[in-house]
Amino acid sequence: MLYRKLGNSGLIVSAVSLGTMQFGKKMNMGNLDQRATNKMVKFALDQGINFIDTADVYSRGESETLLGNALKGIRNEIVLATKVRLPMSDNFNRCGANRVNIMRGIESSLKRLQTDYVDLYQVHGWDSNTPLEETLRTLDDLVRHGKVRYIGLSNYLAWQAATALGIQEREHLEKFVTAQMYYSLVGRGLETEWLSCAEYHKMGILVWSPLAGGFLSGKYEQGKPPKKGTRFAEAGRFVPFDRTFGFKVVEALQKVASRHNVSPARVSIAWLLSQPMISSVIIAARKEEHLKDNIEATNLKLSEDDFKLLNDISDQGTPYPKWMVLQLDQAEDPRPAILNPERYKDGGPWKDIRGSDWKG
Numbered sequence: 001m002l003y004r005k006l007g008n009s010g011l012i013v014s015a016v017s018l019g020t021m022q023f024g025k026k027m028n029m030g031n032l033d034q035r036a037t038n039k040m041v042k043f044a045l046d047q048g049i050n051f052i053d054t055a056d057v058y059s060r061g062e063s064e065t066l067l068g069n070a071l072k073g074i075r076n077e078i079v080l081a082t083k084v085r086l087p088m089s090d091n092f093n094r095c096g097a098n099r100v101n102i103m104r105g106i107e108s109s110l111k112r113l114q115t116d117y118v119d120l121y122q123v124h125g126w127d128s129n130t131p132l133e134e135t136l137r138t139l140d141d142l143v144r145h146g147k148v149r150y151i152g153l154s155n156y157l158a159w160q161a162a163t164a165l166g167i168q169e170r171e172h173l174e175k176f177v178t179a180q181m182y183y184s185l186v187g188r189g190l191e192t193e194w195l196s197c198a199e200y201h202k203m204g205i206l207v208w209s210p211l212a213g214g215f216l217s218g219k220y221e222q223g224k225p226p227k228k229g230t231r232f233a234e235a236g237r238f239v240p241f242d243r244t245f246g247f248k249v250v251e252a253l254q255k256v257a258s259r260h261n262v263s264p265a266r267v268s269i270a271w272l273l274s275q276p277m278i279s280s281v282i283i284a285a286r287k288e289e290h291l292k293d294n295i296e297a298t299n300l301k302l303s304e305d306d307f308k309l310l311n312d313i314s315d316q317g318t319p320y321p322k323w324m325v326l327q328l329d330q331a332e333d334p335r336p337a338i339l340n341p342e343r344y345k346d347g348g349p350w351k352d353i354r355g356s357d358w359k360g
Contacts (some may be wrong), residue, residue, distance in 0.1 A: 024059025
């Protein structure tokens with residue numbers, strides 16, 4: 001197992017972590033009962049995983065309850081993360097990142113998880129109906145009260161995260177150390193602004209759905225309905241992506257996988273682990289053999305040719321304003337090449353895209 005720092009904190013976590021959306025039956029995302037949950041948790045820990053991520057909303061609390069039971073006697077040996085913000089009932093006040101709901105959320109999560117603290121408490125998404133300062137001060141209070149060790153965010157835009165971090169710094173509040181975000185070979189939007197934002201602020205990225213809801217495992221065939229028992233057959237497509245583009249990526253994954261005699265899923269996760277600012281990739285499975293295969297991605301070394309094939313086929317272009325930022329800062333400004341000659345020995349990370357070679 002590989003281990004990395006949790007963002008800019010001193011806490012060390014496994015490079016792959018155990019996701020828990022499959023625990024419980026209220027979301028139809030795996031339907032594992034207590035016995036299966038206990039078995040999966042034990043297997044993950046035996047493989048070297050020390051970081052487990054859950055959320056109050058997963059099966060409306062059932063996932064946390066099952067996990068709490070599975071961790072009896074060993075809770076203090078692992079890094080435990082959960083989240084708050086999404087609806088927990090039909091009562092509209094049991095939703096949001098406001099003070100009332102966060103305070104109620106942490107107490108409920110602690111009770112279900114059978115612990116008196118969580119290592120990482122994450123806001124599950126931006127709340128446009130609550131003042132940001134209210135959210136941040138409440139999270140700071142939870143750290144001061146000892147109920148939470150570190151705080152993180154999830155599913156924010158880069159400007160939202162930067163604004164929050166600026167307020168936290170200005171007001172001397174506890175700062176976000178992680179961002180839990182979707183990232184995969186068919187969903188590289190995080191590279192537009194988020195990865196550079198995370199690097200600048202020294203935030204660790206926790207990747208959710210690294211296989212795009214299981215699509216990148218290669219089990220689905222173009223032009224055919226998903227097989228019975230698969231996630232796509234039972235719960236539909238979990239994240240959006242163009243299907244034609246997706247199958248082109250899968251074809252490239254299969255080529256790389258055949259070179260190493262491994263699964264496409266393992267290649268997908270190994271690619272993610274090589275990206276900057278990744279603290280941990282969250283993996284989840286209903287079967288031990290699938291989890292084991294995902295974990296083995298930490299031992300897979302991809303070649304330059306592998307990276308080129310995967311990067312090229314999954315690249316959907318650089319949107320504005322990022323291309324202009326890179327153009328001005330790296331292609332037209334002479335200083336980066338002088339200060340970092342090694343980085344620019346092959347022309348640099350960004351090629352000059354102006355002075356077009358248009359013919360026609």
